[in-house]
Amino acid sequence: MRTAKKLMLTPVLALTAFGLAAGPAAAATAGSSDSEQGWTYQADLNEVNDSGASGDIMITLKGDQAMITEHVEGLAEDFQDGPYPHVQHIHVKANGSAECPTASADEDGDGIVNTPEGGAAYGEVSATLTDSGDTSADAAVDVEHAGIKGGSATYERTIDLDADTKEAIKDGRATVVVHGLDPAKQSQEVQDAKSPLDDSLPQAATAPALCGTLADSQMGQPPKGGPDTGGGSTAGTDDTVMLAAGGGVLVAAGAAFAISRKRKSSAETR
Numbered sequence: 001m002r003t004a005k006k007l008m009l010t011p012v013l014a015l016t017a018f019g020l021a022a023g024p025a026a027a028a029t030a031g032s033s034d035s036e037q038g039w040t041y042q043a044d045l046n047e048v049n050d051s052g053a054s055g056d057i058m059i060t061l062k063g064d065q066a067m068i069t070e071h072v073e074g075l076a077e078d079f080q081d082g083p084y085p086h087v088q089h090i091h092v093k094a095n096g097s098a099e100c101p102t103a104s105a106d107e108d109g110d111g112i113v114n115t116p117e118g119g120a121a122y123g124e125v126s127a128t129l130t131d132s133g134d135t136s137a138d139a140a141v142d143v144e145h146a147g148i149k150g151g152s153a154t155y156e157r158t159i160d161l162d163a164d165t166k167e168a169i170k171d172g173r174a175t176v177v178v179h180g181l182d183p184a185k186q187s188q189e190v191q192d193a194k195s196p197l198d199d200s201l202p203q204a205a206t207a208p209a210l211c212g213t214l215a216d217s218q219m220g221q222p223p224k225g226g227p228d229t230g231g232g233s234t235a236g237t238d239d240t241v242m243l244a245a246g247g248g249v250l251v252a253a254g255a256a257f258a259i260s261r262k263r264k265s266s267a268e269t270r
């Protein structure tokens, strides 16, 4: 009986050890797969300047490439008889955490936060999410290749990102900003004003409409190395091992099995 108890303690201890190690171990597995599977960042895109729009974006970094999937809706739909060209960028702050501007960023008091006024929160344009061609900051106001055209859209593109932009995304210094407000909804002052970025465009065309700071999305995803990935030591497999051990315990001694179960649940509630 004494021997049986000892045997039973072993799986329980192993289980406890696994419970303690599960978090870091899972993170290490995910990190080591960076080069093969990529590392994903995401942002909820929230309205700026009462645009009424919403959206989300997911960016997976893999080597020098960024695979981008974005959904937006509720943006201004038309502009001069065509679908409204919404330019969009990854903005990067030199230091400090990226943020989205609030109404208090409206320094000139014209009622909207224009793109330079938002700069204190989200920094400078580091990459332009165009529909084709140049994705550098040089394409920042290329309305012809605006990544979003019309009020609702899905944007999917894989682009090259420079080291600075990637670093900023990983550091939490990067923000995605979609520009372009409906001029008709703005004050006369804003309607009459030119864009501080390009005086051939109206102020509303380049003012921010959506903004979201990019953050590591791994927390919200199923843990890598989970039951469906098939590789390595997985939570599912260890669970099975634990149950098998429990079964053995049950056969050996029912009372000890009860203790084992008790420890198991305390390990699970960590």
Ligand SMILES: [Cu+2]
Pocket: 087, 088, 089, 090, 091, 125, 177, 178, 179
């Ligand atoms: Cu921008």
